[in-house]
Amino acid sequence: MSKELYEQATNQANYRAIFENQKEKLIEVFEGDLIYPHNGGYFILGAPLFFEIKLYLEENKTSVVLLDLNHNPIEIEDLKEFLMETRSKYTEALNKYKMGLARLKKSRMIPTLTKLHDLEDDVED
Numbered sequence: 001m002s003k004e005l006y007e008q009a010t011n012q013a014n015y016r017a018i019f020e021n022q023k024e025k026l027i028e029v030f031e032g033d034l035i036y037p038h039n040g041g042y043f044i045l046g047a048p049l050f051f052e053i054k055l056y057l058e059e060n061k062t063s064v065v066l067l068d069l070n071h072n073p074i075e076i077e078d079l080k081e082f083l084m085e086t087r088s089k090y091t092e093a094l095n096k097y098k099m100g101l102a103r104l105k106k107s108r109m110i111p112t113l114t115k116l117h118d119l120e121d122d123v124e125d
Contacts, residue, residue, distance in 0.1 A: 019104065026100045033093035036086055039075060041068030045090040053083045 034045045063077045076082045
């Protein structure tokens with residue numbers, strides 16, 4: 001194997017490793033953004049929460065008690081407002097992740113891959 005081929009293979013392996021590492025960091029930020037505080041509790045935003053809320057709304061409930069992330073009963077006084085807030089926050093988090101991942105995929109050089117914090121700052125603007 002020539003020296004050039006060896007360097008190319010090494011660079012490609014380094015690129016892939018850094019890319020996957022940065023992608024994992026983006027996923028961790030996204031998962032953190034999905035934790036939503038409300039009324040002293042913490043909820044994980046996503047389909048299971050939205051489905052549960054919609055079921056209560058179909059039963060014409062306006063307020064309910066839900067278990068939060070730590071299995072604490074938390075009263076939700078305005079169910080419709082809670083659903084709108086949580087879905088909005090979920091959409092924000094998903095769009096932020098989508099934009100960060102798109103920028104990461106566009107990065108073709110290792111130095112640009114390692115600027116994850118810069119990507120996060122740009123995404124929040």
